[in-house]
Amino acid sequence: MKDSFDVVIVGGAVIGSAVAYFLTANPDFDGSVLVVERDPTYAKASTSLSSSSIRTQFSNPINVRISQFGSAFIRDFATTMQVAGEPGPDLNFHQGGYLFLANTAAQERTLRENHAVQKACGADVVLWGPDELARAFPHLDVADIRLASYGQSGEGWFSNTGLMNGFKAKARELGADYITDEVVGITRSGDRVTGITLKSGAKIAAGTIVNASGPRAALTARMAGLDVPVEPRKRTLFVFDCAHTPEGSATVNNGRLPLMIDPTGVFCRPEGRYFLSGCAPADDPAVDWDDFEPRWEEFENCIWPALAGRSPAFEAIKVVNQWAGHYDFNTLDHNLIVGPHPEVRNFIFANGFSGHGLQQGPATGRGVAELILYGGFRALDLSEVGYERIVEGRPFLEKAVI
Ligand SMILES: Cc1cc2nc3c(=O)[nH]c(=O)nc-3n(C[C@H](O)[C@H](O)[C@H](O)COP(=O)(O)OP(=O)(O)OC[C@H]3O[C@@H](n4cnc5c(N)ncnc54)[C@H](O)[C@@H]3O)c2cc1C
Incomplete structure (x- = not known):
């Protein structure tokens, strides 16, 4: 090599x-690219x-636009990612939409404010009162609901490893080198990293080093003598079977159910013949980089009560699988950090x-490639989510965090 x-x-x-x-x-670009990956099975990668x-349902226009590009890209992925004339992975993009439910005045106000931002960006999101909500999703108990926000297109779920593997296969075809190894040191000479x-x-x-090490980002930054406020935070997902599935009962979107976010923060969405669910843990400390033990109690304590209260269809459910992964959690403002270090560019x-x-x-x-090639963003300005805000302690404002 x-x-x-x-x-x-x-x-x-x-x-x-x-x-x-x-x-x-x-x-x-006519340069050379090396990708170093410590675990090519990606078994514990986020x-x-x-x-x-x-979803396009964010409160900050930058996040809305990032996802609008993502959504279009995912839709066209198999064509864009052709390798040796063969189509790339079909990401099986289910545009089931997100459904946010509000049952307090504060939540309702947030949904209305977010909706104005989303509409200004051209996102296909509607607000519904309880009657319209009950008509669209008759299985839901809407007695306490003041307002719902539903993404009619451009939102849903797709194949995660398909997205990663499609990018990887195409990058390799175009000349990127991948090696299995671990970066354990970064050399620096003054205001430049060198290797x-x-x-x-x-x-x-x-010539340039890109930190794409997920929840281990702070470890990688530290090798270059730099800090980034990212730590691993555990999130447990539960897949459940539903004795009397409500899937198919919707009067919108060909009967498909959306990814619903209950006012409690519990979410669930269809996953094949099952449902996938999770919640934001009340106690959310940083965890060890190798701690992937699921938080088993979350299903009984938090997820099942919220879902059974929201729909009789979710009373008789049974967990068939669960796992824990790590959010690459930004402790300043829970949002992406994309850009060079101001002193080590x-x-x-x-x-x-x-x-x-x-x-x-x-x-x-796309943004990082533009930074490397042109020294600045071109297609979509991501400067607001750059590293400068970390130095200045100035959070990027996003209200729709799950
Ligand atoms: C439970 C859960 C649910 C989520 N749901 C969603 C969702 O619905 N939608 C969404 O958009 N996002 C979601 N996310 C977040 C999303 O999965 C992550 O933000 C994203 O996958 C981060 O990708 P990454 O490549 O930066 O990190 P990772 O996927 O963690 O990859 C980082 C890679 O870097 C490698 N690495 C680290 N250090 C080194 C080193 N020193 N040398 C070599 N290799 C190294 C690791 O082995 C790893 O493969 C979820 C995350 C979790 C955990």
Whole structure:
């Protein structure tokens, strides 16, 4: 293998592979790309453990636009990601929509304010009162609901590993090198990073280093003498079977149910013949990077009571699978950090997605490639989610965090 690359990407899951793809696919790029991945099974990568959903229902226009690009990209993925003339993965994009429910005046106000932003961006989202909600989804108990917000198109769920593997296969076809190894050191000379040291002992010079190491982002940054406020936060997902499934009962969207977010924060969506569910834990400390023990109690204590209260169809349900993954949690403001370090400008962060990184992969990959090639963003200005706000302690405002 060569001992020098123009761009070295630390981490080869969805973000690292999206960056590798957008760089190598750009006709203005004639450099070399190395992606270093410590675990090519991706067994514990956030990408593999994700609930794999995409929504345009954010409160900040940047997040809405990032997902609008993501949604269109996911729809066309098989064509864009052709390898050797064969179609790329079909991501099986189910546009079931997100359904946010509000039962307090404060929640209702937030949904109305968010809706105004979403509509201004051209997102296909409607607000419904309880009667319209009950007509659309007759299985729901809407007695306490003041307002619902429903994405009619451009939102839903898709194949997570398909997205990652499609990017990876195409990037490799276009010349990116992938190796299995672990970055254990980063060399720096003043205001520039100059290369990496691998666990195998090899040293590789780098023109630019991209931090795409997910929940381990802070460990990677630290190797370059830098900080990033990202830590692993555990999220447990439960798949359940439903004795009397309400799927098919909707009077909209060909009977399909959406990804519903109950006012309690509990969410569920169809997953094949089952349902996938989760909740935001009340107690949410940083966990060890290798701690993937599910929080079993969340189903009985939190998820089942909320869902059974919302729909009689969810009274008789049975867990058939569960797993825990790590959010790459940005402790400043729970949003992505995409951009160079202001003092070490050839070290680029693509971190802190906090539960949105899969859907934000396409826009992030494109943005980082533009930064490397042109020194600034072109298609969509992501400067507001750059690293400067971290230095200044100035949170990026997003109210619709799940
Ligand atoms: C339970 C759960 C549900 C989620 N639901 C959604 C959702 O519905 N929609 C959504 O958009 N997002 C969701 N997310 C978030 C999303 O999955 C992540 O934000 C996204 O996958 C982050 O991708 P990544 O490539 O940055 O990180 P990862 O997928 O974690 O990949 C990082 C990679 O870097 C490698 N690595 C780390 N350090 C090194 C090193 N030193 N050397 C070499 N390799 C290294 C790791 O092995 C890993 O493969 C969810 C996450 C979880 C955990």
